[in-house]
Amino acid sequence: MAGNGRGVVCLCTLGCAKNEVDSEKMRRRLSAAGYTFCDDAAAADVVVVNTCSFIQAATEESIQAVLEAFELPQVVEGRGAVVVAGCMPARYGAELERELPEAAAFVPCADESRIVEAVDRAMPAAPCEQVRAVAAAADAPVFSYVKISDGCDRRCAYCTIPDIRGAYHSFPFDDIAADVRAAIEAGAREVVLVAQDTGRWGADLGERHDIAWLLATLADAHPETLFRIMYVQPDGVTDRLLETIATHENIASYLDVPIQHVDASLLRAMRRGGDRQRFEQLADHIRTQVPNVTLRTTLIAGFPGETEAQFDELLDFAASGCFDYVGVFPYSREEGTEAFHLEGQLSEDEKERRAQVLRDTADAASAHAVSQRCGHVERVLIEGVEEDGQLFGRTQQQAPEVDGVTYVDAGDVGSFVKVMIEDTLLYDMEGSVRHESS
Numbered sequence: 268m269a270g271n272g273r274g275v276v277c278l279c280t281l282g283c284a285k286n287e288v289d290s291e292k293m294r295r296r297l298s299a300a301g302y303t304f305c306d307d308a309a310a311a312d313v314v315v316v317n318t319c320s321f322i323q324a325a326t327e328e329s330i331q332a333v334l335e336a337f338e339l340p341q342v343v344e345g346r347g348a349v350v351v352a353g354c355m356p357a358r359y360g361a362e363l364e365r366e367l368p369e370a371a372a373f374v375p376c377a378d379e380s381r382i383v384e385a386v387d388r389a390m391p392a393a394p395c396e397q398v399r400a401v402a403a404a405a406d407a408p409v410f411s412y413v414k415i416s417d418g419c420d421r422r423c424a425y426c427t428i429p430d431i432r433g434a435y436h437s438f439p440f441d442d443i444a445a446d447v448r449a450a451i452e453a454g455a456r457e458v459v460l461v462a463q464d465t466g467r468w469g470a471d472l473g474e475r476h477d478i479a480w481l482l483a484t485l486a487d488a489h490p491e492t493l494f495r496i497m498y499v500q501p502d503g504v505t506d507r508l509l510e511t512i513a514t515h516e517n518i519a520s521y522l523d524v525p526i527q528h529v530d531a532s533l534l535r536a537m538r539r540g541g542d543r544q545r546f547e548q549l550a551d552h553i554r555t556q557v558p559n560v561t562l563r564t565t566l567i568a569g570f571p572g573e574t575e576a577q578f579d580e581l582l583d584f585a586a587s588g589c590f591d592y593v594g595v596f597p598y599s600r601e602e603g604t605e606a607f608h609l610e611g612q613l614s615e616d617e618k619e620r621r622a623q624v625l626r627d628t629a630d631a632a633s634a635h636a637v638s639q640r641c642g643h644v645e646r647v648l649i650e651g652v653e654e655d656g657q658l659f660g661r662t663q664q665q666a667p668e669v670d671g672v673t674y675v676d677a678g679d680v681g682s683f684v685k686v687m688i689e690d691t692l693l694y695d696m697e698g699s700v701r702h703e704s705s
């Protein structure tokens with residue numbers, strides 16, 4: 268066997284933060300079993316591609332990544348192998364196995380605990396002998412995602428997640444607490460709680476447990492760590508949750524509440540509910556309960572039957588700045604979903620056009636909201652250094668990977684500093700350090 272330990276694995280992750288958490292769990296299992304890791308797929312005995320397939324575009328990207336892995340020299344020569352994990356085998360099962368006979372194994376998300384067994388089986392008899400640089404340990408990230416539940420029972424008409432990830436199930440508190448401890452011990456200064464439906468956490472665990480209790484318990488146990496919660500569905504925004512956020516300095520005053528549209532009839536067709544007035548009232552209520560809160564949402568453009576008037580209403584809502592940040596997605600027609608069969612499907616070009624117009628409108632509103640932060644002092648967690656030596660980090664208004672960064676002039680990676688915001692450019696901000704707080 269080449270390299271150190273049992274063999275060398277390259278983990279390649281596609282998709283969302285939830286998938287990153289699954290990859291991290293696989294990495295821990297493989298590491299405990301004696302495998303080491305490298306970032307260079309060409310130097311690995313086994314390449315594990317953790318796929319995403321919740322929409323067609325994500326599936327295509329995942330297939331492309333798997334096909335590229337099949338072309339790696341060591342795989343072509345039989346000295347390396349490819350394991351396909353995650354959402355794609357969960358969604359397509361035996362059909363995928365027929366389409367990709369070159370893969371050594373398939374590990375759907377529900378079977379993530381079998382990753383060691385699958386990689387053991389995939390390990391080539393004569394593994395990669397070339398000299399390779401095995402990454403000792405990746406630089407510890409200053410933030411870490413922790414997944415608190417999996418699956419979803421809501422069955423929104425356009426969504427494949429319930430079929431891919433199964434029924435909603437909260438992870439037990441002890442497991443979450445252990446993941447949080449492990450993340451902090453590995454160097455995380457910010458922990459981001461994620462799931463398909465975070466606000467529902469605990470509903471299946473007994474009456475004492477809810478997301479407010481979970482968040483408060485974790486924040487109280489780790490006062491030096493910043494906590495953030497993502498993906499709270501509108502009905503999960505309870506006063507208990509808002510009070511917990513408002514009363515803890517180490518919980519980001521930030522809420523990501525996906526609403527998807529503002530037209531009542533389209534929301535009913537999506538099997539979601541709500542309307543513009545309700546969402547505006549919700550946003551107002553959150554802003555009253557949590558001072559200086561930052562709000563993010565996601566919107567879908569081009570859902571089947573969306574009229575020009577309904578789309579204009581959505582544009583008007585995005586322009587109003589009700590939410591500070593808006594993620595925009597063109598509707599994706601997915602087989603196996605209820606919306607696949609709806610009448611009034613728009614062309615791909617029209618969906619893309621609407622999405623782009625909506626994105627531009629939302630970006631202009633966000634840029635205005637972000638520009639209002641000039642002259643304010645914000646606490647920034649320094650995340651890293653760009654190639655040109657520029658330090659960057661994030662304020663509590665900026666969730667990782669979606670809301671831009673803040674460029675700063677001094678400080679150490681992994682520390683919190685107070686920064687006077689002096690300039691902004693779309694989502695990004697720039698400022699100078701006032702004094703270091705930790």
Ligand code: SF4
Pocket residue numbers: 419420421422423426427428429463464500
């Ligand atoms: S809440 Fe709706 S969109 Fe989100 S994962 Fe569940 S079914 Fe999908």
